[in-house]
Amino acid sequence: MKIFNTLSMKKEEFVPLEPGKVRMYVCGPTVYNYIHIGNARPMIVFDTVRRYLEHKGYEVNYVSNFTDVDDKIIKAANEEGVSSDVISKRYIAECKKDMEGMNVLPATTHPLATEEIDGMIDMIGTLIRKDYAYKKNGTVYFRTRSFPGYGKLSGKNLDDLRSGFRKIKVSGEEDKEDPLDFVLWKPKKEGEPAWESPFSEGRPGWHIECSVMSRKYLGEQIDIHAGGEDLIFPHHENEIAQSECCSGKQFARYWMHNAFLNIDNKKMSKSLGNFFTVREIASRYDLQVLRLFMLSAHYRSPLNFSAELMDAAASSLDRIRRAASRLSDLSGKARPSELLPEETEKAEELKGFISRFDEKMDDDANTADAISVVFDLVRFVNVELGEESSGALAGLALETLTMLCGILGIEALKKEEVLDADIEALIEERQEARKSRNFARADEIRDQLKEMGIELMDTKEGVKWTRK
Ligand code: AMP
Numbered sequence: 001m002k003i004f005n006t007l008s009m010k011k012e013e014f015v016p017l018e019p020g021k022v023r024m025y026v027c028g029p030t031v032y033n034y035i036h037i038g039n040a041r042p043m044i045v046f047d048t049v050r051r052y053l054e055h056k057g058y059e060v061n062y063v064s065n066f067t068d069v070d071d072k073i074i075k076a077a078n079e080e081g082v083s084s085d086v087i088s089k090r091y092i093a094e095c096k097k098d099m100e101g102m103n104v105l106p107a108t109t110h111p112l113a114t115e116e117i118d119g120m121i122d123m124i125g126t127l128i129r130k131d132y133a134y135k136k137n138g139t140v141y142f143r144t145r146s147f148p149g150y151g152k153l154s155g156k157n158l159d160d161l162r163s164g165f166r167k168i169k170v171s172g173e174e175d176k177e178d179p180l181d182f183v184l185w186k187p188k189k190e191g192e193p194a195w196e197s198p199f200s201e202g203r204p205g206w207h208i209e210c211s212v213m214s215r216k217y218l219g220e221q222i223d224i225h226a227g228g229e230d231l232i233f234p235h236h237e238n239e240i241a242q243s244e245c246c247s248g249k250q251f252a253r254y255w256m257h258n259a260f261l262n263i264d265n266k267k268m269s270k271s272l273g274n275f276f277t278v279r280e281i282a283s284r285y286d287l288q289v290l291r292l293f294m295l296s297a298h299y300r301s302p303l304n305f306s307a308e309l310m311d312a313a314a315s316s317l318d319r320i321r322r323a324a325s326r327l328s329d330l331s332g333k334a335r336p337s338e339l340l341p342e343e344t345e346k347a348e349e350l351k352g353f354i355s356r357f358d359e360k361m362d363d364d365a366n367t368a369d370a371i372s373v374v375f376d377l378v379r380f381v382n383v384e385l386g387e388e389s390s391g392a393l394a395g396l397a398l399e400t401l402t403m404l405c406g407i408l409g410i411e412a413l414k415k416e417e418v419l420d421a422d423i424e425a426l427i428e429e430r431q432e433a434r435k436s437r438n439f440a441r442a443d444e445i446r447d448q449l450k451e452m453g454i455e456l457m458d459t460k461e462g463v464k465w466t467r468k
């Protein structure tokens with residue numbers, strides 16, 4: 001697979017640090033409100049990259065944080081007269097509901113910044129010891145000029161940056177040795193959450209959070225680090241500086257950034273008031289429509305949100321679902337269950353759609369073109385399969401369609417349409433897995449069935465199942 005690496009500004013062949021395994025970190029949202037559909041873009045895009053890597057056989061350790069200590073959270077808490085904790089916990093729970101609705105898989109780990117303060121104090125301590133950071137009146141700053149690689153991700157020239165910064169003096173700036181130095185730790189202000197530390201009673205800066213959570217859950221070096229393009233500078237540039245000064249090793253090998261989501265061709269922003277929360281969209285559309293809409297553009301292209309485009313995505317989803325539902329009917333009918341001799345060519349053609357889909361996804365996760373392949377497949381099955389087809393061919397076509405859609409996180413078959421036969425096949429596979437002591441696979445199947453709303457009961461007569 002080729003990935004466009006922001007670090008080199010080129011598409012590069014993806015080679016993980018450890019064969020067969022991928023360590024991936026995606027910067028998560030700051031939780032002070034419902035997430036908006038702009039925040040949903042990196043969630044959907046990088047969940048799809050993850051699903052595709054898993055489809056290719058990689059084991060993906062996927063970490064995505066929640067930033068649960070931040071000025072905006074404190075402000076929201078003060079406005080409501082509650083603690084920051086109440087706000088962040090509430091919106092983490094709401095965010096998880098939205099993620100589920102958008103079919104974004106839970107990360108392997110979703111660390112919370114507030115639960116990782118010890119690691120942050122530790123990393124800041126190391127940076128001070130190594131002379132990459134300094135204390136001033138309870139604040140700890142990173143000494144930017146001490147890291148020769150500063151600017152390598154964003155391609156920024158330090159002298160230009162420095163003169164730009166000099167023009168805008170901010171209070172507290174006089175404590176800095178250099179205007180480019182950034183905060184690792186800041187002392188407590190009245191009414192703010194704070195932790196004891198050797199530097200002062202205070203809280204961490206935003207950038208150190210991700211360096212620490214990434215190191216703890218994925219190690220000093222990771223394969224892919226991702227987020228929206230607004231994070232390239234300063235957030236990701238600063239993460240690189242902190243992590244690489246601390247470990248002496250390259251931090252992330254591939255940096256992936258999604259472009260922004262606009263509304264009616266204008267930048268979506270809270271201040272302009274032209275944003276929608278995922279929750280608002282959910283009251284008007286199936287969130288699978290939002291997902292299909294997001295993936296209909298390449299992740300590095302700006303994407304415009306409009307009612308027309310959402311309606312177009314809704315009818316696209318409908319076309320996929322109608323095709324899947326028809327295949328489901330065809331494959332369930334009592335007709336020849338074996339592939340007919342004249343169908344071998346069509347069966348081969350079906351495989352061709354998988355390799356074409358993979359080809360598109362191998363090219364820097366080109367979901368827009370991969371979706372076109374799905375529609376070619378829909379057209380193919382609508383024309384080439386009918387009442388005369390064998391159950392086997394219809395089953396194969398359905399499997400192909402649901403698999404490709406599954407990589408995109410799109411459910412081709414609505415949950416209630418999942419065939420009893422498919423469920424029984426999975427249960428049988430689970431029994432086989434247990435017999436061969438492959439408990440990991442058996443658990444995976446149980447979880448998959450659970451996600452499909454199927455509950456298993458082990459009885460004397462064997463495994464029974466019910467729909468929830
Ligand atoms: P935040 O909560 O602002 O830290 O953002 C969480 C994630 O959403 C980051 O990866 C941002 O880059 C991304 N993001 C925020 N707004 C947009 C937008 N309008 N379009 C695409 N990504 C966005």
Ligand code: ZN
Nearest residue numbers: 027028210235
């Ligand atoms: Zn981050």
